[in-house]
Amino acid sequence: MEFNDFLVKKVSLLVSLAGIILLLFLVFMEEPLEISPGEIDESWLNKRVISEGVIGGRFFSKDTLFFSLGGEGGLKVVVFSPTVRELGEIRDNELVKVRGVVKKYKGQLEIIAEEVETIG
Amino acid sequence: MAEILFFILAGCFFGIATGLIPGIHANTVALVAVSLFGESGLAVAVMIVAMSTVQSFVDFIPSIFLGAGEESTFLSILPGHKLLLRGEGVSAIKFTIIGGVFGGVVAVLISPVYFLFIEEWGKIIYQFVPFILILILLVMVFWQKKQKKILWGFAVVVLSSIIGLVSLRFLAISNPIFPLVTGFFGLSTLLNSLRVKTKMRRQLVKRDSYPLNPVVKYSLLSTLAGGFVSILPGVGASQAAFMAGKLKGKMSSKGYLVMLGGINTTNIIFSFFILFLLGKTRTGAAVAVKELVVLDGNTLLIFIAVILIAIGVGAIAAEVMAIIAAKWLSKLNYALLNKIIIGLLFLLTYWFSGAVGILLLIVSAAVGLLTISTGTKRTNCMAFLMVPVILFYLGF
Numbered sequence: 001m002e003f004n005d006f007l008v009k010k011v012s013l014l015v016s017l018a019g020i021i022l023l024l025f026l027v028f029m030e031e032p033l034e035i036s037p038g039e040i041d042e043s044w045l046n047k048r049v050i051s052e053g054v055i056g057g058r059f060f061s062k063d064t065l066f067f068s069l070g071g072e073g074g075l076k077v078v079v080f081s082p083t084v085r086e087l088g089e090i091r092d093n094e095l096v097k098v099r100g101v102v103k104k105y106k107g108q109l110e111i112i113a114e115e116v117e118t119i120g
Numbered sequence: 121m122a123e124i125l126f127f128i129l130a131g132c133f134f135g136i137a138t139g140l141i142p143g144i145h146a147n148t149v150a151l152v153a154v155s156l157f158g159e160s161g162l163a164v165a166v167m168i169v170a171m172s173t174v175q176s177f178v179d180f181i182p183s184i185f186l187g188a189g190e191e192s193t194f195l196s197i198l199p200g201h202k203l204l205l206r207g208e209g210v211s212a213i214k215f216t217i218i219g220g221v222f223g224g225v226v227a228v229l230i231s232p233v234y235f236l237f238i239e240e241w242g243k244i245i246y247q248f249v250p251f252i253l254i255l256i257l258l259v260m261v262f263w264q265k266k267q268k269k270i271l272w273g274f275a276v277v278v279l280s281s282i283i284g285l286v287s288l289r290f291l292a293i294s295n296p297i298f299p300l301v302t303g304f305f306g307l308s309t310l311l312n313s314l315r316v317k318t319k320m321r322r323q324l325v326k327r328d329s330y331p332l333n334p335v336v337k338y339s340l341l342s343t344l345a346g347g348f349v350s351i352l353p354g355v356g357a358s359q360a361a362f363m364a365g366k367l368k369g370k371m372s373s374k375g376y377l378v379m380l381g382g383i384n385t386t387n388i389i390f391s392f393f394i395l396f397l398l399g400k401t402r403t404g405a406a407v408a409v410k411e412l413v414v415l416d417g418n419t420l421l422i423f424i425a426v427i428l429i430a431i432g433v434g435a436i437a438a439e440v441m442a443i444i445a446a447k448w449l450s451k452l453n454y455a456l457l458n459k460i461i462i463g464l465l466f467l468l469t470y471w472f473s474g475a476v477g478i479l480l481l482i483v484s485a486a487v488g489l490l491t492i493s494t495g496t497k498r499t500n501c502m503a504f505l506m507v508p509v510i511l512f513y514l515g516f
């Protein structure tokens with residue numbers, strides 16, 4: 001079979017579109033990776049993770065809850081618009097499991113939490 | 121000192137090898153070198169600098185002779201091919217060498233001015249990075265004469281952006297850049313070479329003469345373009361050449377090749393300078409160097425010395441290799457060579473990025489082939505990096 005430009009154009013366009021759909025499906029189906037807060041570095045930026053640790057330095061400001069995972073000086077976790085349950089359960093020295101996406105804000109890595117669960 | 125000299129020689133050797141083998145980049149070897157010999161620090165860093173500089177000369181050989189280029193040299197395929205079809209492939213390589221030598225030496229000579237400029241203006245320019253990148257992207261897409269090419273160019277930008285965003289932001293994958301660059305610029309070219317059944321014509325090896333004025337003019341243009349894009353993340357040698365070409369207007373194939381040679385080498389040199397000045401890493405090699413050494417004045421002077429040595433070695437090696445290639449490549453089985461390289465690229469991708477990397481490789485190669493079959497500019501594929509960078513700088 002002769003691969004002329006027209007055929008290559010059609011095949012490559014189809015493969016590109018199919019590949020993009022598959023990539024989006026992979027993202028959607030992707031299981032978060034479990035990692036300890038201390039191991040999270042720049043290479044984890046924008047990745048969805050599950051991380052466990054003890055809460056430290058908890059404070060609430062402008063409808064957002066902040067705390068450090070792994071105690072004082074640990075990895076910052078941000079919970080936007082926390083629920084009443086989260087506000088009640090997320091306290092210093094509690095052991096929690098955080099599910100969220102690693103982001104960078106003002107040069108510091110942080111987890112934007114999607115779910116925080118107490119396990120202690 | 122003996123250790124440093126040994127590693128400079130090793131870097132020159134690897135630079136020749138990575139330059140000659142399409143799809144295998146100095147950035148890849150740099151990553152491997154750090155993981156294997158990271159404890160050697162400065163010696164390995166020196167090897168990486170020498171390797172990257174030498175490669176910037178030698179990698180025009182597969183681009184021009186086989187049509188199998190990297191992201192930085194693929195623009196040389198068309199003008200280089202014109203000369204190749206006239207049996208002047210070796211001359212085409214020589215033009216890129218002249219550009220590389222002049223451009224590289226000028227880049228080193230003007231480095232004090234460049235350093236002062238970046239220290240004064242670097243941070244201010246960085247505030248405008250997203251807007252400059254958007255402007256470059258718009259020029260890349262819309263500065264075309266035919267409406268059909270604008271539409272296909274736009275489609276390629278959209279597809280590349282989606283692939284870049286998904287893989288760089290949301291996929292849990294290590295080294296996503298490797299399969300993407302290899303797919304967009306390496307694998308797609310190799311697949312196309314297989315399709316069009318590239319054959320080598322008998323090449324002339326002759327003494328060429330070069331008028332000094334255009335050489336100086338195009339080399340200076342390449343140094344300016346290389347210096348300008350060095351402060352822009354997500355923009356590489358190909359965009360620098362594209363923009364310089366648009367600014368200069370019509371130019372001869374020879375002039376264009378001189379300019380490309382200059383841009384390719386200065387882009388590498390400035391990437392190391394910008395690492396020292398701002399701590400920003402523009403290439404895989406710069407990332408590797410950052411991990412290996414403390415960036416101080418002494419290291420910078422050592423690097424400048426290594427760059428000058430490597431410019432000399434790269435120029436001689438590229439000319440010798442081009443003459444050898446001209447004599448021997450016509451006797452090789454290109455199709456078989458291409459198939460072996462394609463197999464190697466798949467293996468390396470799996471090693472660096474796993475099964476998802478293979479998917480990225482195939483998808484990005486498909487987009488690369490789309491640019492080839494529609495006759496649109498392959499620089500549009502760089503949207504895979506530019507769009508995520510734009511969004512990042514805009515706070516998304």
